[in-house]
Amino acid sequence: MQLYVYDSLLGGFSRFSLHRAAPLPYTDGAPVLLHDFLGSTTTETVWTDRELLSAFGVLAAQFGAPITVCGGFRRVLPGRSLCTSPRCAGLMLDVGAGLCAPERERLRRLAVQSGLFETVLPEYVAPTWVGLQKRVAPACAPGCPFPELRPGNSNSCVFALQDALAVHGFPPDCGLTGRFCAATERALRAFCRARRTPYAGIADAGIWRAL
Numbered sequence: 290m291q292l293y294v295y296d297s298l299l300g301g302f303s304r305f306s307l308h309r310a311a312p313l314p315y316t317d318g319a320p321v322l323l324h325d326f327l328g329s330t331t332t333e334t335v336w337t338d339r340e341l342l343s344a345f346g347v348l349a350a351q352f353g354a355p356i357t358v359c360g361g362f363r364r365v366l367p368g369r370s371l372c373t374s375p376r377c378a379g380l381m382l383d384v385g386a387g388l389c390a391p392e393r394e395r396l397r398r399l400a401v402q403s404g405l406f407e408t409v410l411p412e413y414v415a416p417t418w419v420g421l422q423k424r425v426a427p428a429c430a431p432g433c434p435f436p437e438l439r440p441g442n443s444n445s446c447v448f449a450l451q452d453a454l455a456v457h458g459f460p461p462d463c464g465l466t467g468r469f470c471a472a473t474e475r476a477l478r479a480f481c482r483a484r485r486t487p488y489a490g491i492a493d494a495g496i497w498r499a500l
Contacts, residue, residue: 292323293336293467295425295445302336302443302467315342319349321358326382328360334465335362336448337379341423344405345382348421351403352396357387359418365452375422375434378449385419393419408434430494438492442469450492453500454480 292305294314305314309327312320321342327335349356360383363376375381385393397419400409410420425444426436435446448467454460459480463472469492477496481488486499 290323290332291334293334293445293448294339294342295336295443295467296339297425298339300443303339313337313342315339316346318346319356321345321382325358326361328362328383330363332364335379336445336465336467337362338423338425338445340425341380341382341421344423345384345421348396348400348403348405352399354392356384356396359383359386365449365456367456375424377452378425378435378446380423380425380434380445382421383415383418384421386417393417429497433494433497435497437494438469439490440469440471440474443467447473450477450500457500459483 290307290309292307292313293302294305295302303314307323309324311323313323313326323335361376361381362379363374365377385396388396394412397409397412400406400419400421406421407424408422414420422434424434425446428434429437435449438447438450445467447469448465450469451461451465451473454476457480459476461473461476463470477492478488481496484499486496488496
């Protein structure tokens with residue numbers, strides 16, 4: 290299984306070949322196993338961001354007790370809403386399902402107070418777990434967790450863009466790379482023409498919603 294982790298310090302991806310029971314990189318202090326991050330998702334290609342993994346490690350150290358991970362990553366599937374799912378970009382962790390209710394709420398409060406995550410799902414949304422979301426760039430519109438993307442961009446959200454284009458029948462010739470290359474732009478232009486969605490050189494909120 291191939292794992293791509295975007296590292297802003299390097300300005301690109303590091304690639305790892307892992308088996309499903311292996312720990313994710315950058316989680317030494319609070320190991321996250323790949324199969325726990327995947328949950329019920331079946332795939333041979335996975336992507337995420339180092340900032341998410343590092344933030345979880347800091348939170349786990351502050352919490353002072355083991356925190357189980359019960360999901361987070363999700364491939365784009367036909368009929369499923371991409372625009373409201375940061376999981377498709379590998380930018381979310383579902384944690385704490387094994388904790389008792391008081392400890393789970395202590396974890397939720399700590400996650401909010403820490404400022405490590407842009408979004409911590411409230412209890413009425415995640416009553417039996419704690420949802421932690423990281424953003425790699427400002428969201429392009431309310432209700433859409435993804436940023437505007439331009440040719441030349443490289444991050445885990447580009448993976449989500451490429452994956453969604455493939456699901457809609459417009460797979461980039463380059464495959465899944467996480468890089469907004471010329472092949473990705475050709476596929477995006479073809480999708481926009483077919484859906485009569487305006488494209489002005491940027492994958493903006495209108496395009497994310499169309500996807």
